[in-house]
Amino acid sequence: DAGVIQSPRHEVTEMGQEVTLRCKPISGHNSLFWYRQTMMRGLELLIYFNNNVPIDDSGMPEDRFSAKMPNASFSTLKIQPSEPRDSAVYFCASSRTVGNSPLHFGNGTRLTVT
Amino acid sequence: TQLLEQSPQFLSIQEGENLTVYCNSSSVFSSLQWYRQEPGEGPVLLVTVVTGGEVKKLKRLTFQFGDARKDSSLHITAAQPGDTGLYLCAGAPGNQFYFGTGTSLTVIP
Numbered sequence: 001d002a003g004v005i006q007s008p009r010h011e012v013t014e015m016g017q018e019v020t021l022r023c024k025p026i027s028g029h030n031s032l033f034w035y036r037q038t039m040m041r042g043l044e045l046l047i048y049f050n051n052n053v054p055i056d057d058s059g060m061p062e063d064r065f066s067a068k069m070p071n072a073s074f075s076t077l078k079i080q081p082s083e084p085r086d087s088a089v090y091f092c093a094s095s096r097t098v099g100n101s102p103l104h105f106g107n108g109t110r111l112t113v114t
Numbered sequence: 115t116q117l118l119e120q121s122p123q124f125l126s127i128q129e130g131e132n133l134t135v136y137c138n139s140s141s142v143f144s145s146l147q148w149y150r151q152e153p154g155e156g157p158v159l160l161v162t163v164v165t166g167g168e169v170k171k172l173k174r175l176t177f178q179f180g181d182a183r184k185d186s187s188l189h190i191t192a193a194q195p196g197d198t199g200l201y202l203c204a205g206a207p208g209n210q211f212y213f214g215t216g217t218s219l220t221v222i223p
Contacts (some may be wrong), residue, residue: 003153004156043157043202043213056210091156098209100145100164105156 002026006092006106014114018080021109023092024073031098034067034077035091037108043091049075050098082113117141118205119216126220130192135217137186137203144206146186148177151200151216193221 005024013019025032033048047057049069057067064083069075079086089108095101118139137146140154145164149157161170163179163186170177174197176189186203198221204211 035213042215045210045212048210050209093156099206100162101210102147102159102162103149103157103204105158107155 004094004104004106006090006109008109009107012112013082015083016081017081017113018078019086019111021077021090021092021111021114022100023075023106025039025075025094026104027073029094029096029103030072031095032069032075032097033093033103034075035093035105037062037091038086038088046077048098048103055098068100068111079111084113087111087113099104103108117207117212118203120201120203120214122216122217123215124218124220126222127193129195129221129223130194132189132191133193133219134189135185135201135219137188137205137214139184139205141205141207142183144183144208146179146183146206147204147211148186148188149202149204149213150211153203157200157213190219193219195221195223197221 007022031050035043035048037043045066046059052069067077089110091108093103093105121136134215148160148161161177166181166183168179174191178187201217203214
């Protein structure tokens with residue numbers, strides 16, 4: 001079990017640039033979650049997928065944010081255009097099902113927008 | 115507005131001391147989980163509680179779910195430096211988990 005794999009680990013970009021974060025969930029897990037963590041707001045749920053279908057994207061802050069899951073083994077979170085206030089650590093997590101199943105987190109992508 | 119409030123926000127104690135951290139909400143949860151997060155890593159699940167009043171023990175850690183399933187506590191006995199980290203509670207009012215504000219614990223050798 002390789003765990004949830006996120007890339008890149010660190011991303012530094014300039015305001016206005018497009019940023020794409022990547023996630024490979026644990027094989028066999030049907031649910032995938034994107035979270036954002038900051039000191040001020042803690043860990044916020046952005047969007048989650050079940051069986052590759054977006055179920056709830058109410059946490060996505062603005063239209064600048066979009067997420068896709070083209071297949072069971074890959075998801076992306078895109079920010080276009082990026083802004084300094086998007087600087088945070090972005091986590092991807094997967095679980096076998098929704099509900100009480102444990103969330104397995106990746107090690108996150110630390111995004112800095114200058 | 116935070117769905118789950120944790121207290122204290124920061125806690126620094128000496129090795130061997132006991133401590134309790136709290137997770138409170140006005141919402142009822144079908145289940146509640148506790149996670150620990152270390153710097154540079156994602157949160158790792160410690161326990162899931164489902165039944166109101168439930169108590170679970172994990173070595174020196176004791177977790178309790180409130181009778182009304184709105185709150186929870188984590189008690190650590192004889193804290194060790196390895197317990198240092200950010201403790202997060204997460205509640206599921208529906209199908210997805212929302213995380214609390216976190217308690218950052220430092221255990222000084």
